[in-house]
Amino acid sequence: MEFIVFDLEWNQPEGADEEVRHAIPFEIIEIGAVKLDKELNLIGKFSQMIRPQVYKEINWRIRKMLNLQPGELERGRPFTEVxxxxxxxxxxxxxxxxWGGQDxxxxxxxxxxxxxxxxxxxxxxxxxxxxxxxxKMGEKRQFSLESAVDEMGxxxxxxxxxAxxxxxxxxMILRALPEDIRRTSAAYDLYRLPGSREEEIYLRSEDSYTFYSQGYDDRNDIINDxxxxxxxxxxxxxxSTKGRFSGDMSFATGGRSLKRRIKWFGHMGRTMHAAGICPEHGPVISALKIRTAGNGKYFAEKTTSCASREEYDKLTEQKQKSDAK
Structure with missing residues (x-):
């Protein structure tokens, strides 16, 4: 096993055909990567420029940000080769x-x-x-790469x-992170969705779990499931104690489903919320996002967490305001 840490630079179209822009909203013009062994030692490097074939006119913001030199892209190789x-x-x-999932x-x-x-x-x-x-920082917001480099010295x-x-x-940031942080939780690339219920993904931590569903043709089918x-x-x-389980939503463990004290509310295009109360562990809040995959199908990303009474009361107020609209 080796870690491939990579980054892409891409060009954004201006005035391109709508069908083409939908198929390839960003054309990659550079791939850069480092290879780390299982001890996170640097053992390889990769860097290649790519000659644009779809959006040949480089966006001026991209050219300025990358500080592209005259002829640099023209000397690049086709994407398929690189x-x-x-x-x-x-x-x-x-x-x-x-650094993030978009690459x-x-x-x-x-x-x-x-x-x-x-x-x-x-x-x-x-x-x-x-x-x-x-x-590591104890926050949920997105940090810029440079700010993280500065903070970690x-x-x-x-x-x-x-790239x-x-x-x-x-x-270098990955290598500098504490080992307990590096081992906390996996991320899943969902460009290709689970093909069946058996392949659906459940990720569990001590007091929360996240579920990724198979694809649906209609987002309403998700709400009705x-x-x-x-x-x-x-x-x-x-x-499961292993952190990932594929199978029935009851988790095959005699798990406790909760009566929804706060019924699902919110906009299907954003985030929906609901909540219940576990007799043993107290308030539980669930957040549901309906996302669109690369193949155009819809899928559910649902995160359910144990919550404080204050968080539960705050969600109750939000529900009341939503109902009053």
């Missing part, structure tokens, strides 16, 4: 690591647009270093905003 070389360099058992999405969109084999046929684990860093010996340098700094809208206590009805 991507094939990069994936071969990654090896047979890579663990992808990124994996755009890599797979570009692979699909150029009719290349997919990274995977179903969801796979990766390391979201940005989320791990936020966990990592030497800034290469310029930011190029290789950003991948390098991401790798009792498996998804039922609230389970994370502590006495959790999926």
């Amino acid at each position: 991507a094939e070389e990069f994936l071969a360099w990654c090896g047979s058992d890579p663990v992808f690591c990124t 994996l999405t755009e890599l797979q969109r570009n692979l699909a647009y150029f009719d290349m084999p997919p990274l995977a046929e179903k969801p796979f684990e990766y390391v979201d270093v940005q989320k791990l860093y936020a966990r 990592i030497e800034k010996d290469v310029a930011f905003h190029r 290789f340098s950003d991948a390098y700094y991401t790798g 009792a498996r998804i809208t039922t609230i389970w206590c994370p502590r006495c009805g959790g999926p």
